[in-house]
Amino acid sequence: MTSKELVSQSINQNSASNSPLNASTSARETWETENNIESILGPVDEYFKYDVKVHQSIVNAKPWEKDPHYFKCIKISAVALLKMLIHARSGGNLEVMGLLIGKVAHQTMIVVDSSPLPVEGTETRVNAQAEAYEYMTTYKEVVARVGRTENVLGWYHSHPGYGCWLSGIDVSTQLTNQTYQEPFVAIVIDPIRTISSGKVNLGAFRTYPVGYRPPDDGPSEYQSIPMDKIEDFGVHCKHYYSLEVSHFKSVLDKRLLDSLWNKYWVNTLSSVSILAQPDYLAGLTKDLAEKVEHAGSSVSQR
Structure with a gap:
């Protein structure tokens, strides 16, 4: 729908x-x-309680060095999800970037919050500049002062209109983060496809170590990649893998979730006509025509 x-x-x-x-x-x-938002009816400690000793023991053990596929799943709170959606949609056709706050539990990464980063983006890329890294450091110090002890667990950025995958720059950024800030995850969200389908278009990824050759995982879930992005997608798609994504909410974050939903709902009402915008439809039609032409040329050359 x-x-x-x-x-x-x-x-x-x-x-x-x-x-x-x-x-x-x-x-x-x-x-x-x-979007299959799971309601936590029982104890919420598993999701929200942060144990520094447990977290540090996992960091010290570094199980991901022995198993590049160590992290299998990621659970994202509805609060963090709505914050990312509101931020991504505020950027329009420009990419935006932000932080993910959370913890790890065995082979699962749990995101409990997210926060925008002051990063300038374009319609095709977003880079974390010096001011962004300075902001990240300050953010961690401030949240620690108010009793929030969770770690920065990763970063998110938007791909407006061209799906959820990692570009060459994204792979390089994530690889650097995994080298120095483990555990770390990358989330990509497409606000335009989210608006058009009513279902959140989001992917979570981790990169492989340099030189690692992943096994053939077989066909992945289909998604349409624009013609001008296919080469970038194809060159780097074997350098990372996807985590299974799920979402949750609890009674503890009800008030904040209510407030965020009201903001998201107003934005939805003001942007439901996006599919009627000439530029968006023209872009889809042009991309489809280019793919058909390319396919026809490939067949005729055989």
Whole structure:
């Protein structure tokens, strides 16, 4: 179901009472269902309690050095997810970047929060400059003062309209982070495809060590890569792997989640017409035409 259909359905269901609140609530329930947001009904310590000793013992053991596929899954809180979505959509067609806060539990990475970084991006790339790294250091110091002891667990950035994968620059950035800041994960989110489908378009990745040859994993989940990105995607797609992604929420973050959803909902109402924008549709049509032409040329040369 697209965001436009989601909004229309919610408004129609509540037209009798003409209540924006009911429409927002209905849309949120649909969004949580579409994205499989798990509600934590029992103890939440497993997700939110940070044990410095346990974390440090894992860091000291460095199990990922023996097994490049050590981390298999990543769990992302709904709060962190909505923060990333709001930030990514605020950038429009420009890439944005931010921090992931959390911890590790065995072979699972748990993201409990996210925070934007003051990084300048373009329509094709985003780089962490000196001011971004300085901000990261200051951020860690400030959150520690208010009792937040979780570590920076990774970074996220957006790919507006061209899917979730790591470019050559992304691979280099993630490889550097894994060398000096383990454990570390990279998340890529596509705000435009998220708006068009109503389901969050997001991927989580870790890079392989230099020189490592991964086994043939077989075909991965299909995603459309724009023609002008295919070469970059193909050259580097064997340098990293994807983690299984899931999302969760708890009663502890209900108030914050309510506030974030209201902001996200307003932004959704103001941008549901994105598929009707000439530039977006023209870009999709042009990309499809180029792929058909390329496929035809390849066949004729055989």
